[in-house]
Amino acid sequence: MPGRQTPTVALRVRSATRQSLRALINGADLDAKVPTCPEWTLRDLAVHVGGAHRWVDEIVRTQATEAVPDERVPQFTPDGDDPAVLDAWLADGAAKTVAALREAGAGQPVWAWAWDRSTGFWARRMAHETVVHRADAAVTVNADYEVAPELAADTIDEWLEIVSFAQSEGDREAVELRGAGRSLHLHATDTPGAEWLIEFGDDRFTWRRAHEKATVAVRGPLTDLMLVFNRRQGVDSGRVEVLGERELLDFWLERATFA
Template identity: 80%
Template sequence: MDLLSHEHYCTAIERLTDELRRTLNGADLDAHVPTCPEWTLRDLAVHVGGAHRWAGEIVRTRATDELPDEKVPDFTPASDDPAVLDAWLAAGAAGTATALREAGAGAEVWSWSWDASAGFWARRMALETVVHLADAALAANLPYAVSPELAADTIDEWLQIVSFAQAEGDEEAAELRGAGRSLHLHATDVPDAEWLIELTDDGFTWRRAHAKATVALRGPLTDLMLVFNRRLAPGSDRVEVLGDAELLDFWLERSSFG
């Protein structure tokens, strides 16, 4: 699997945050987010902006341990004023992108993952924003679109995260096993955007491939990504489920941690 370039991720953080700001502009920030029911739109924005600043500070300081929130400058906006929130989001994304560019992808920093590098955080923050921009668009009843390369990378990264969680002993992810069962994701609008997930007695494996599976999820790539991240119901008329739909539900229920 080839990652996108470090600069691609840095640019995406800034661009997607600008799209998030446009989505929030004029919206009711107290409206609840259907895909994150404990959050309002304001909560979602503060989460995204705080995550950007936290990751940026980890990279800027070359942290070797997890950074407490209180050590992150301006971790939350100074007030609930929409204009203050907007400026805070913009400044946080710009500052994080700058820190990532100055560090370079290979800089060694703390992470919770399999990859202790600035490159991990560039990718993680870009794709975090991909998903939460979808949350905001759904809450504001606005159209949502993401580039094919970022949509595909969001699926790749989530599979890596679920695999890592399983290896680390996460109880839900540990149940994603059972030899002889498999899932196939097939994008109908982007060539070669297909994934095969095979469950084994020891866990699961995945690869980009076309193959017959126990259950197949077909549809536009962005919609596949949204289903896989539990932002679109698999019963939506925007996608098609062929085969054992219960296996797809099983996967989605047990990859919902975090």
């Protein structure tokens, strides 16, 4: 099972998931509340994703060396509430972002908020941004949802990297993810090699791909593991099985954030 995707693969997948997100939104009630992001409507969700893509396009295209304010991003929001305008805006923003990333290549230095300040980081980040928010759209319109195994696995890998980075930056909740002698195991039942062991230490947590006994284990199809781990599906949904100390899993899910 591959771990981190190359930016080229991430770009192809991002383009495909982008089209699927548009398909979920087209014809839906854009004023419907998003259960997994209750402060948003479906329109808010679409504008968030589209704005994020245009923001990254501006960062990559201008080879920005510092954060880009929203007001500097061309057409950061769609012009009006017409669903057809929204769809065209989403499609155009996605195309611009893909084109900018492809032209720049994977190793171009640019500003990023994280550990990897390069275009490769943004290609990967936007792929997973779309994957997770497509899940939000799917649950809102009651549609089926599944992710290609390579992408679902890398979404888990990247989220672990983000939470680890948040912990190193002193994020208030992430720093609590410690306490030696405890561990969390994720085990995809439908994808060979898709397993993760998260171990808590005195000062921080570490993680690796491994099949080992743990304080608590979560088993289920890879897409469902990814959704639970990203708090897009409830632990009690019946889609995954929890073995061991459920309290540790809840402890992780409550604190694995990055504001």
